[in-house]
Structures are given as C-alpha cells and as structure tokens.
Amino acid sequence: MENTPLYTALRRFAAQNPLRMHMPGHKGKPLPAPELAGLASIDFTELPPTGNLFDGGGAIGEAEELWAKVFQMDSCLFLTGGSTQGVLAALTLACPPGSGLLLDRGCHRSAFHAMALLDLKPVYLPRPWLAEGAVTGPISPDEVEKQLLAHPEIKAVCITSPTYYGVLSDIPALAAVIHRHGGVLVVDGAHGAHLPFLGLDHYSAADLAVVSAHKTLPAPGQSALLLAGGRFSQADLRRAGAIYGSSSPSYPMMAALDLCRAHMLEEGAAAYQKTAEEVAALRRDFPALTARHAPLDPTRLTLLSPRGFDTQERLEGLGVWPEMADGGHVVLIPTCADGAEDFARLRQALEQVELGPCPAFPPPPPLPEG
Known part of the structure; x- marks a missing residue:
C-alpha cells in the first residue's frame, strides 16, 4: 500500500536494528504468541524517528x-x-x-x-x-x-x-x-x-x-x-x-489506523459498496429496518423479530453471532470484511429463525427533568 507515512517510518526504523534500551519491554523481539509475534517489531515508544x-x-x-x-x-x-x-x-x-x-x-x-x-x-x-x-x-x-x-x-x-x-x-x-x-x-x-x-x-x-x-x-x-x-x-x-x-499510546494501533485508511482508499471502499448491496438485498428479503422507517446507514442490518433475544440465541446456535439484541430487534454489523460466502452463510441462517414485526413497544418514558 502507498502513502502510509507512520507505518513506513516505523518499518524503516525497525529495519535499522536499533538497540532498544527503552520501553516497551519486549524490545522488538517476538511476543510469546504466534498471533502477536509480528507486532513487536513496530511497537516503539516516543523517539525522534517515531514521533x-x-x-x-x-x-x-x-x-x-x-x-x-x-x-x-x-x-x-x-x-x-x-x-x-x-x-x-x-x-x-x-x-x-x-x-x-x-x-x-x-x-x-x-x-x-x-x-x-x-x-x-x-x-x-x-x-x-x-x-x-x-x-x-x-x-x-x-x-x-x-x-x-x-x-x-x-x-x-x-x-x-x-x-x-x-x-x-x-x-x-x-x-x-x-x-x-x-x-x-x-x-x-x-x-x-x-x-x-x-x-x-x-x-x-x-x-x-x-x-x-x-x-x-x-x-x-x-x-x-x-x-x-x-x-x-x-x-x-x-x-x-x-x-x-x-x-504511552500504542504504535501498532496507530500504524493500523494509517494502513486502514490506505487500504480503504485502494480497495476497501469498493468492497463496502458491495456490502451495502448485500444488505439492501437482505432488507428486501427479511423483516428489517429500512429507509421507509428512517434514514439509515446503508450497511447496518437491524432485523425485526417478535422475540429478539430468542432469535439472537438461535442465531448463535447456528454459528452466527450478532452485535446485540433487544426484545424486538437483532442488530448485525456487516462490513467490507464480509464477502459473498459470509453473506450466503448469513442468509442461510436467517432462513432458519423467527423474524417478523416487533412487539408493540411503548415509546421511551418521559424525559428526566433538569
């Protein structure tokens, strides 16, 4: 990816094999877990080359x-x-x-x-x-x-x-x-x-x-x-x-933000457009909040269910883990990371759960005073 100033600066400094007599304590050596090992090399503290x-x-x-x-x-x-x-x-x-x-x-x-x-x-x-x-x-x-x-x-x-x-x-x-x-x-x-x-x-x-x-x-x-x-x-x-x-803010996290922006501009935005199309199709085919209810984020999928918590539990049993649920909704967060296979799997699961109109919820209670 191009135009990643922070990530590039951290990699350049790490490539110099500096003797790290500073925080953090791992000194750039692999962390004791294979999933985390590679992060250590760009995990620095505040130094002139890192900012x-x-x-x-x-x-x-x-x-x-x-x-x-x-x-x-x-x-x-x-x-x-x-x-x-x-x-x-x-x-x-x-x-x-x-x-x-x-x-x-x-x-x-x-x-x-x-x-x-x-x-x-x-x-x-x-x-x-x-x-x-x-x-x-x-x-x-x-x-x-x-x-x-x-x-x-x-x-x-x-x-x-x-x-x-x-x-x-x-x-x-x-x-x-x-x-x-x-x-x-x-x-x-x-x-x-x-x-x-x-x-x-x-x-x-x-x-x-x-x-x-x-x-x-x-x-x-x-x-x-x-x-x-x-x-x-x-x-x-x-x-x-x-x-x-x-x-002591995390340099890997900040580098990840730098990389995230570059990725989204290069290919993530196109992927998000496909996600919006998939969500629009799911909204058409299953009971869900749509633009006729309110102006909506094109990719947030809020399903309507007469028993939201039960529907959430049923989906979890099918291997689909929603973001949250209440008595009449199940909220899912599709993103650009979800591809065609993910949406096919989601659709298959939604066909097996009870969806439909929300219960007749009363509006929220009156606003508190002062």
Whole structure:
C-alpha cells in the first residue's frame, strides 16, 4: 500500500536494528504468541524517528492529516482509547466546566461520564418514536431550535449519529441551527467511521466528531479518531486527548489506523459498496429496518423479530453471532470484511429463525427533568 507515512517510518526504523534500551519491554523481539509475534517489531515508544502523538507533527501528524481529508475536516487526532476517549475529549473542548449541555438522550455512557467529570448541566433532547420499527428516529432540527431558544445559556449540543440501530440524523441541518445560536455541535459517530467510504459526507458540518475505526473498518479494537472543523485546532485536540489517553499510546494501533485508511482508499471502499448491496438485498428479503422507517446507514442490518433475544440465541446456535439484541430487534454489523460466502452463510441462517414485526413497544418514558 502507498502513502502510509507512520507505518513506513516505523518499518524503516525497525529495519535499522536499533538497540532498544527503552520501553516497551519486549524490545522488538517476538511476543510469546504466534498471533502477536509480528507486532513487536513496530511497537516503539516516543523517539525522534517515531514521533509523539501528543506533540504533533512528524509521521503521526502526516497520517492524521490524511484521515482529516477523508472526512473533509480540518484536523484529526488518533485515539487509542476508543471513542470513549474521543467523546470525553470533545466535550472537554466544547463545554466549560459547570456549563449546560443539550444532548441526545441515547448518548453513549462516555457522554454521561463527561458530564460528571465536568459538572455539566444536561438538558435532554427527545427523539421521535417510530412505532412501526420500534426505534427512536433522527434528532429534529426544529426540536434543537426549540430547546436552544428555551435555554439560551447552552452553547454545546451532543448527538449520536448513526445510532446503534443505524438511524442517521441530518448533521448539516442540525449544525446550521446550532451555529445560528453560536453553539458547538459534537457528534458521537462511533458507528459511522465507514460512511465516507460509501460516499456519504456525514460529519464535515460538525465542529467535533468522534468515530471508531475498530467498529466498522478493518482496524484493531480501541482504534478511533477525533476530528474537528475549523473551530478547534489540532493542538486543541492533542491537549484534550492527552487528558484522557495513555501517555504511552500504542504504535501498532496507530500504524493500523494509517494502513486502514490506505487500504480503504485502494480497495476497501469498493468492497463496502458491495456490502451495502448485500444488505439492501437482505432488507428486501427479511423483516428489517429500512429507509421507509428512517434514514439509515446503508450497511447496518437491524432485523425485526417478535422475540429478539430468542432469535439472537438461535442465531448463535447456528454459528452466527450478532452485535446485540433487544426484545424486538437483532442488530448485525456487516462490513467490507464480509464477502459473498459470509453473506450466503448469513442468509442461510436467517432462513432458519423467527423474524417478523416487533412487539408493540411503548415509546421511551418521559424525559428526566433538569
């Protein structure tokens, strides 16, 4: 693969056979497991040839800039603590301690942890209840406008898009409303790292966005990205990211992010288009959330089932392990790593389980006060 500045720099330095009188303790020798052995050679610490994540620049900075271009944003920070690290850092940048925050009720727990750490005062945004699909729908720009008018002291908004079920909100429309009120839009896009490779410019209107490469791209667990528009600099991202990230970030994980981007641009995007086609066919042939229910991630397969947990257990018995289930849904995450044989196997399993309309779930309970 071409244009992998960090991976190339690490390999070049390892090829010099340096005497490693520094961390990590394996000193570049094979790790004691065949599956991990090859990683040690590029697993370094902060040195002049390898760079420092939280100093900026160098090969790491070059690799981050390439990712920012993919998302049509101004800057990027590599995260080795998952989207949890990114959400904590983003809200630290967006919200002065003790301030208010307008947030999606369905946010990840990291957003609630940030509120506790920063003493933020939440106002919760309702999502419309989509009874036919038994899921919550997109965040309404009109509702955001209403809440910002009612709470003019709030200058930061945090939403989740896509949701775990694949529902997308209209980020440009939300950003326009929020910016009109002088606010900052933070998007937890943990499940949407693949969207640019499907031709969807979903995040560039946001001020800060967090995506988990490891959730939907060929990247190792915990690898993620914090992205920013022009309102926040790369130095801002490093400052906030360093608060919540290890001072010894994993070089193999960062190299994997570098390689992941190059792979996706060279061949992964075409594979993802095929995945979207396979998912569209499965949505036609099996009860599932579709675009008639809500705007959806083209590759998230949320099956409808009258007994979701039982269906999950049955699929597991057939050797198919879903991401999650609830009383009326089973959520699957197809990616570019799934080929024709994988989809054939999935289809064969789905033909053997009970799918159909969700139970008549009531909408979520009323929003908590203050």
